[in-house]
Amino acid sequence: MQYRKDRKGNDISLLGYGCMRFTKKGGGVDLDKAERELGAAIDGGVNYLDTAYIYPGNEAALGQLLKRLNCRDRVYIATKLPHYMIKSVQGAEKLFQEELRRLQTDHIDYYLMHMLTDTATWEKLLNMGMEGWIKEKLQRGQIRNIGFSYHGGSDMFCKLIEAYDWDFCQIQYNYMDERSQAGVKGLRFAHERGLPVIIMEPLRGGRLVDLLPRSAKDVFAADPEKRTPAGLAFKWLYDQPEVTCVLSGMNSIEMVRENLRLAELCAPGCMTPSDRELLERVKKAIQQSVRVGCTGCGYCTPCPKGVDIPGTFRCYNAMYSEGRSSGRRDYLQCTVMRKDPASASQCVSCGKCAAHCPQHIDIPKELRAASRELETLYYKAAKLAVGVFKLW
Template sequence: MQYRSFTKDKIQISALGFGCMRFPLLKGGTGEKPDEKEAVRMLRYAIDHGVNYIDTAAPYHGGESETVVGKALRDGYREKVILATKFPTWEPTAASELDPILERQLQKLGVDCLDVYLIHNIQKSLWKNVQKLKMIDWVEKKRQQGKLRYVGFSFHDDFDLFKTVLDCHDWDVCQIQYNYTGENVQAGTKGLNYAGQKGVSVVIMEPLFGGVLAKPPGLMGETIRKSGKNPVDLALRWLWDKPEVSVVLSGMSSMEQTVENVQIAGKSGVGTLSAEDRAVIEAAKAAYEKSSPVKCTKCKYCLPCPFEVDIPRNFEHYNNAFVLSENTKLCRILYSMLPEPHRAANCTECGACETKCPQHLPIRRHLKEVVSLLG
């Protein structure tokens, strides 16, 4: 494993962090119920092979991710890692609710204190709640009480708000969505560089853009295949090549992915991306821009829809229809396999989903496009 500097204390953390929002799901289970046994096995494999940064959050897996992480960190594993979780910014309506939420998280994780605590999913609407309930003063108080070691925020809005948030406090860490298809999305390259200048450690999420960059579709996939390069390796090493990046989180869903990511992280480092690698990435980016009209990361923040529309699945079919444009008939067949209540046609245009989408997608407009192409 390669290690990189983290926070002003310059502690050493692994280039690869284990993101705990996409654990394998329990077969025959309902909803987002994780396969706890397999998730614990994967987490411990990663830790045994040098991964020392574990990232979870209150809402992941319907609230069960923190519990699974707590179990994985028993038997001496807790001491081997930097444990990060996130405060559910949208949950409290009064300052008196802040302490009980943190206590609930500590209890689930089975720990007395957290190494990293991030105010989750800062975007314009939630930033108001952060200010109203004085959450930054509160996290600092909790730090003084010894419950938190480092504090920061995770972010899903534009660069201007990113700069405002970064400048308003002496943060240790910020977590941004970033990958080679999204240099100008949200905080973007500008945000990464700005945090780097200020000495704030940057944690990267969605490095594979919800798995799209691991199995790149259509022309993009063809471009990478022709080069003979591994798409996951390229996407992750593109990030690790940047000195401002501290840790890259991967939301691993299988033991196979865990083994592969650990191997790739072992040969990561600033300056390890060749001119040939860069050329392939540029070509893949151009192909991607051309072929996928809806930039959905499948994060599911928009769910549940009150009318049961499975928004990310509809977009997946829609994007596939573009990527496989020579075979729209096949796409219609695949779309028809989506249960009827979950199809785009059931959207009432209430708009509830759009305020929750970190990508700020015009979901209602895109759903209408799905209906007209596939419905």
């Protein structure tokens, strides 16, 4: 296993374990199966384990597994505070203590503000007194490193990086998100400021493997070097020195072994010209199935009405390249779970965005089409519920 350093000199395994995808059984986690897989990963050198308060039963399962494996001192636990569920420091304390009980530990090694999407939300938390709460937890050693996970555009991500003295951050990043979400711009910005960057969704929840369009699968099937979708995606990430740790939701022994092998072999500079050529053909095949030719450049932003234009098109395209439920879930997360909604339906067709689009996309027209397909009755109900909660 290769390791990369955090700000305090600790070694973080290049491959991390995304615990959210433990195999389920009878309404809960299959602990026996998860024990074998997690144990194999830890024995192979994995030491960064990621979970969250809102993953049903996940923190408690991880706590039980670490007790079974008797390995708490060999690993780092990363979990997350659902700040959108609290109204006070007392609320944060209550959830934090519950997390400690679930995880059967007295400290969290890497603690994240979950889905922190903009500086306004962070300012709201600061006004609530969260900075003092975090400082106390750090001083007492109950939290060892403080960070945030992020879904949103690169410009806001960079502003969040500078809004506080963070110890680390976590972003969605893969070869299809190179120019969207925090993207390569955000990755490098954080790295230049000395922050470890944890990567989530390296395979977009498996969608860059199992749910690739047929044309992309055909590219891999014809590859004389027999490279695999997962292998190429991980190699692309490991090639970048700015990447500290890549989370993988491993739920089979075979997957654990293959991921361990890749994390041992791949390092900065590992991508060959042949790898890059294959990746470009795969990306081209994926992009042919998209609805809007948006590159995520961001020239159309900021929208006067707050619409997340690149994010909307990314999710709209994902509906057709990865599956409707996948695109709609991402859209809900990126446009509603933030201080100010960023829905496509907020567009008033002012045309400012289209005037700046290098791809000459009729953005208002495409936003209307995206809104019709992305903003389902479920989406509207969820948006209303979140709005009511914010007022409460």
